[in-house]
Amino acid sequence: MWRSSIIALILVWTCGCGKQVPRAANVAPGTPYVSWIIMYGDRDNPDREFACQSDPRTDCVVPPSRPDAEVFTNVHIYYHGAGGETRYEGPVDVGFLQGSGAARESQSNITVKKNESIANQSVTGIVTRTTGTYHLKFSLTATVTDTKRTQPIRDQIPIVVK
Numbered sequence: 622m623w624r625s626s627i628i629a630l631i632l633v634w635t636c637g638c639g640k641q642v643p644r645a646a647n648v649a650p651g652t653p654y655v656s657w658i659i660m661y662g663d664r665d666n667p668d669r670e671f672a673c674q675s676d677p678r679t680d681c682v683v684p685p686s687r688p689d690a691e692v693f694t695n696v697h698i699y700y701h702g703a704g705g706e707t708r709y710e711g712p713v714d715v716g717f718l719q720g721s722g723a724a725r726e727s728q729s730n731i732t733v734k735k736n737e738s739i740a741n742q743s744v745t746g747i748v749t750r751t752t753g754t755y756h757l758k759f760s761l762t763a764t765v766t767d768t769k770r771t772q773p774i775r776d777q778i779p780i781v782v783k
Contacts, residue, residue, distance in 0.1 A: 642699050642739060643676040653703040653763030653772055659683070659780070660695045667693035667745050675778075681757075682781045685750050686719060692748040694718070696757065700740045702733035705767030709733075709740075709774070717755035717780045718746040729761060748782060755780045 643656040656676055661683045662669025672694075673681035686692045694717070700709045709731045718725045725746075733740045749755070761774040 643674045644701075645676050648701075651704045651765075653707050653709070653765065653774065654701050655709070655759055655761065655774055655776070656699045656701065657757070657778075658697045658699075659757070660697070661692055661748065662695075664691065664693055667695040672780075678778075680781070681778065682783060683717065683748055685752050685782045686748050687750065694746060694748050696744045698729075698742045698744070700729075700731045700733055700742070702735075702738050702740075703763070703765045704735075705765045706735045707733045708764045708766060709761050710764075711759070711761035711774075713742075713744070713761070714756070714758040715744050715746065716758065717749055717782050718744075719749045720746070735767070752783050753781075755782060 643658060645654055645656060648654050658674040659672040659681060660668040660670060661672055672683050673679050683694060684692050696715055709729055711729055712726050713729050714726045716725055727744055729742060731740050731742060757778040757780055759774055759776045762771055763774055764771045
């Protein structure tokens with residue numbers, strides 16, 4: 622049974638998935654980066670409708686939950702490998718979810734193995750009932766372990782709930 626304060630955090634390690642993984646056209650080979658897709662729907666299928674993705678980036682709009690119809694969202698985050706083993710650490714805040722700040726934030730600790738190109742994290746939760754502009758925020762550090770090179774990954778994506 623889902624409750625409004627519960628977020629299901631599912632880690633799936635994969636070299637691909639059923640959805641088309643967004644890939645940044647302007648990222649140099651060997652550079653760590655994150656891409657994402659936001660979907661929404663109902664309790665049975667939070668992936669029913671496409672809202673937006675990182676590449677190509679478009680406006681992101683999701684409907685609000687209502688007392689008689691909760692809207693579920695599934696935020697798919699793709700961590701791209703950078704040649705060697707690449708570790709991503711830091712908070713991801715899905716600000717348009719119902720609940721307190723702690724309920725909306727997850728701590729990423731994801732490693733893309735040297736022989737893999739991507740790792741995936743999905744955050745599923747209930748969209749807030751309050752309309753307005755919220756943000757999907759990344760505040761990550763990517764470390765390529767072979768070279769000990771680190772790179773901050775910061776992004777704040779506006780999400781309109783209307």
